[in-house]
Amino acid sequence: MSTCYQKSLRAFLEQESVIKTKHQAKELHARLIRTMAPVSAILNSKIISIYSNFNLLQDSLTLFNTIDSPQPTKAWKSIIKCYASSGLFLNSLTSFNEMRSVGRIPDRNVFPSVLKSCVQLRDLRLGESVHGCVMRLGLDCDLYTGNALMNMYAKLQLPKAQQPFDEFPERKKQVVGLKDMTEKPIEMEALGMDTVRKVFQTMPIRDVVSWNTIIQGNVHGGRYKEALGMLREMGNSDLKPDSFTLSTVLPIFSKNVDLKKGKEIHGFAIRHGFDGDGFIGSSLIDMYANCTRVEDSYKLFSLLPQCDAVSWNSIIAACVQNGRFDEGLELFRQMLRADIEPLGHSFSIIMPACAHLTTLTLGKQLHAYIIRTGNDENLYVASSLVDMYAKCGNIKNARWIFDNMEIQDSVSWTAMIMGYAMHGHYDAISLFEEMQMAGVQSNSVVFVAVLTACSHAGLVNEAWKYFSTMTQNHGIAPGLEHYAALADLLGRAGRLQEAYDFISSMHIKPTGSVWSALLSACRVHRNFEMADKVAKEIFKIDPEYTGAYALLSNMYGAAGSWKEAQKIRITMRRKGMKKKPACSWIEVKNKVHAFVAGDKSHPFYGQIDEALQDILERIENEGYVPDTSEIPHDVDEEQKRYAVSTHSERLAIAFGIISSPAGTTIRVTKNLRVCVDCHTAIKFISKTMGREIIVRDNIRFHHFKDGNCSCGDYW
DNA sequence: ATAGGGTTAG
Numbered sequence: 001m002s003t004c005y006q007k008s009l010r011a012f013l014e015q016e017s018v019i020k021t022k023h024q025a026k027e028l029h030a031r032l033i034r035t036m037a038p039v040s041a042i043l044n045s046k047i048i049s050i051y052s053n054f055n056l057l058q059d060s061l062t063l064f065n066t067i068d069s070p071q072p073t074k075a076w077k078s079i080i081k082c083y084a085s086s087g088l089f090l091n092s093l094t095s096f097n098e099m100r101s102v103g104r105i106p107d108r109n110v111f112p113s114v115l116k117s118c119v120q121l122r123d124l125r126l127g128e129s130v131h132g133c134v135m136r137l138g139l140d141c142d143l144y145t146g147n148a149l150m151n152m153y154a155k156l157q158l159p160k161a162q163q164p165f166d167e168f169p170e171r172k173k174q175v176v177g178l179k180d181m182t183e184k185p186i187e188m189e190a191l192g193m194d195t196v197r198k199v200f201q202t203m204p205i206r207d208v209v210s211w212n213t214i215i216q217g218n219v220h221g222g223r224y225k226e227a228l229g230m231l232r233e234m235g236n237s238d239l240k241p242d243s244f245t246l247s248t249v250l251p252i253f254s255k256n257v258d259l260k261k262g263k264e265i266h267g268f269a270i271r272h273g274f275d276g277d278g279f280i281g282s283s284l285i286d287m288y289a290n291c292t293r294v295e296d297s298y299k300l301f302s303l304l305p306q307c308d309a310v311s312w313n314s315i316i317a318a319c320v321q322n323g324r325f326d327e328g329l330e331l332f333r334q335m336l337r338a339d340i341e342p343l344g345h346s347f348s349i350i351m352p353a354c355a356h357l358t359t360l361t362l363g364k365q366l367h368a369y370i371i372r373t374g375n376d377e378n379l380y381v382a383s384s385l386v387d388m389y390a391k392c393g394n395i396k397n398a399r400w401i402f403d404n405m406e407i408q409d410s411v412s413w414t415a416m417i418m419g420y421a422m423h424g425h426y427d428a429i430s431l432f433e434e435m436q437m438a439g440v441q442s443n444s445v446v447f448v449a450v451l452t453a454c455s456h457a458g459l460v461n462e463a464w465k466y467f468s469t470m471t472q473n474h475g476i477a478p479g480l481e482h483y484a485a486l487a488d489l490l491g492r493a494g495r496l497q498e499a500y501d502f503i504s505s506m507h508i509k510p511t512g513s514v515w516s517a518l519l520s521a522c523r524v525h526r527n528f529e530m531a532d533k534v535a536k537e538i539f540k541i542d543p544e545y546t547g548a549y550a551l552l553s554n555m556y557g558a559a560g561s562w563k564e565a566q567k568i569r570i571t572m573r574r575k576g577m578k579k580k581p582a583c584s585w586i587e588v589k590n591k592v593h594a595f596v597a598g599d600k601s602h603p604f605y606g607q608i609d610e611a612l613q614d615i616l617e618r619i620e621n622e623g624y625v626p627d628t629s630e631i632p633h634d635v636d637e638e639q640k641r642y643a644v645s646t647h648s649e650r651l652a653i654a655f656g657i658i659s660s661p662a663g664t665t666i667r668v669t670k671n672l673r674v675c676v677d678c679h680t681a682i683k684f685i686s687k688t689m690g691r692e693i694i695v696r697d698n699i700r701f702h703h704f705k706d707g708n709c710s711c712g713d714y715w
Numbered sequence: 716a717t718a719g720g721g722t723t724a725g
Contacts, residue, residue: 111716112716113716115716116716143716144716145716146716147716147717148716148717149716150716150717151716151717154717207716207717208717209716209717210716210717211717212716212717212718213716213717214717215717216717216718242717242718243718244717244718245717245718246718247718247719248717248718248719250719251719277718277719278719279718279719280718280719281719282719282720283718283719283720284719285719285720286719286720308719309720310719310720311719311720312720313719313720313721314719314720315720316720317720317721343720343721344721345720345721346720346721347721347722348720348721348722349720349721349722351721351722352722352723378721378722379722380721380722381721381722382722383721383722383723384721384722384723385722386722386723387722387723409722409723410723411722411723412722412723413723414722414723414724415722415723416723417723418723418724443723444724445723445724446723446724448723448724448725449723449724451725452724452725455725479724480725481724481725482725484725485725487725488725513725514725517725698725699725
């Protein structure tokens with residue numbers, strides 16, 4: 001027996017290093033059972049260890065349970081590791097506790113798995129107690145354990161968005177006076193990073209993984225300076241950055257829009273043969289896209305040796321975030337055709353494209369797909385759906401999704417509030433109050449939504465109130481968008497001087513677009529004196545600001561000052577400026593049809609024109625009188641009439657009417673503000689043709705029904 | 716034991 005055992009053991013040990021497949025592992029196990037029964041606990045533990053290295057959880061467990069307790073430490077360690085690598089983190093930790101309760105002492109090999117489980121379960125407290133255990137056993141100087149400890153503290157330093165708001169009372173109390181507001185928002189001190197640093201400093205030996213881990217921890221917590229400092233230090237200690245290091249630091253240059261540094265990393269990656277690495281590839285795609293170099297992103301994507309869902313997500317995001325919505329959608333389709341299963345991420349990336357293009361049908365199809373793939377519980381996905389439905393004018397669906405979300409974070413609240421704001425609902429304001437009651441931390445974006453809501457409802461006093469709440473109670477420095485919203489509101493309320501003073505006293509330099517909100521108010525209120533003053537301010541800051549020239553020229557044209565208007569138009573031409581062409585689009589049978597003013601290129605233009613004439617005749621019989629006062633050209637009345645009647649929104653609506661069943665709602669989106677005459681005409685059309693017409697312009701939604709518009713003619 | 720992509724913005 002004893003010799004037989006010795007022989008088998010020797011054979012086994014010879015075999016062990018040869019085992020390369022699961023099949024060989026099982027064969028060895030079988031041979032062991034044949035040659036000697038019973039197999040010793042030590043040998044069985046060896047087999048379990050081999051099984052667990054192949055991630056054969058069931059086989060490991062079955063064998064584990066055949067060993068008489070107390071099972072050897074080696075067996076326990078294998079089970080714990082196998083649970084952790086199978087994603088059963090709770091079981092892994094339970095086994096760890098059991099192991100200790102039967103008196104087995106864990107060693108350095110098991111702690112990385114245990115700490116990984118703590119990370120996955122986001123259980124910092126348990127992780128800390130494991131840390132205590134590591135210290136008592138004197139294992140804190142072990143390289144692998146130290147790395148795993150650092151990783152645990154780095155990962156469980158809560159990301160800002162998920163910080164419980166009352167955990168940082170000093171932030172809540174922080175009051176930023178108007179004078180100091182140019183400073184960046186206070187950076188939150190990470191709790192975990194101190195510990196990471198401590199562990200790092202204690203470690204007698206550090207390898208690339210140690211450096212990568214601490215760098216990643218800093219990046220994750222937004223402390224880019226420290227991360228780059230560590231990168232430099234790492235080089236000083238004779239360790240070369242590897243592909244992990246590079247893809248960890250690339251997001252820094254992406255977020256900082258630092259193309260120069262990003263390219264340096266790209267070059268380094270190529271020189272060191274990392275350029276085929278998928279991780280680095282997608283980080284680079286993202287970096288170039290963030291620097292608006294989408295073509296470079298495309299190039300990188302095409303050079304990737306293989307593309308997984310993440311690479312696709314990166315290139316799709318690159319398009320969508322740079323306003324190339326159609327391309328983004330096309331790539332999404334290509335991804336599906338390439339049999340790449342979209343992930344939750346993929347949906348939250350593509351949904352803003354539907355939101356911007358107002359492609360409700362497509363959005364709904366994707367929503368169905370999201371439900372089928374079980375991604376509807378994902379917070380990011382749900383928020384993007386709320387936004388999509390709201391932007392497509394289906395505020396009810398938006399609200400339904402919002403109400404059914406498991407938790408609502410500031411992003412989903414913001415999407416919902418902005419949705420109401422765009423529809424001019426007073427609900428936006430009450431929803432914001434609800435958000436605050438629910439204890440959700442406000443951020444600068446939600447105040448953009450609130451101020452927009454005030455603006456669309458004409459609530460000047462409320463807007464002032466929220467503006468000062470934002471700065472004084474929430475310590476949020478107003479940005480351009482906040483100033484623009486308030487300036488716009490004051491202007492539209494006719495309080496031009498107040499708006500002028502307000503913009504003049506901004507603590508950051510106003511841009512052309514902030515002033516141009518006031519300029520367009522000057523146009524509406526026909527205040528030339530102020531318009532001149534404002535225009536001068538704009539040209540001082542941004543002599544190339546096309547919008548201002550166009551506004552001024554229109555204003556003079558409308559007032560009959562042809563010479564002035566022409567002078568401006570000549571200037572524009574000399575500077576090579578082009579007015580942004582007005583464009584409207586409508587989704588019909590899953591396809592987006594776009595129209596620009598006077599556009600005859602649509603295949604059904606004949607029918608559209610016919611319908612347009614018919615509609616015009618019918619609404620004129622109902623009392624519609626064309627208002628051509630906004631047409632700046634010094635042209636004759638008939639031409640003016642023609643010009644307004646072929647505005648892009650009318651072409652889109654006419655097309656909608658002839659290509660959809662009677663009585664159905666028509667949804668049109670326009671890239672510029674809808675003109676006064678079209679607004680009047682569409683009111684008539686909604687009544688005469690018996691259609692609800694929902695127009696989203698660049699300002700807000702207009703919901704036309706029975707001859708009225710939801711904006712109450714205030715927009 | 717370490718790495719890539721995400722939602723809200725006149």
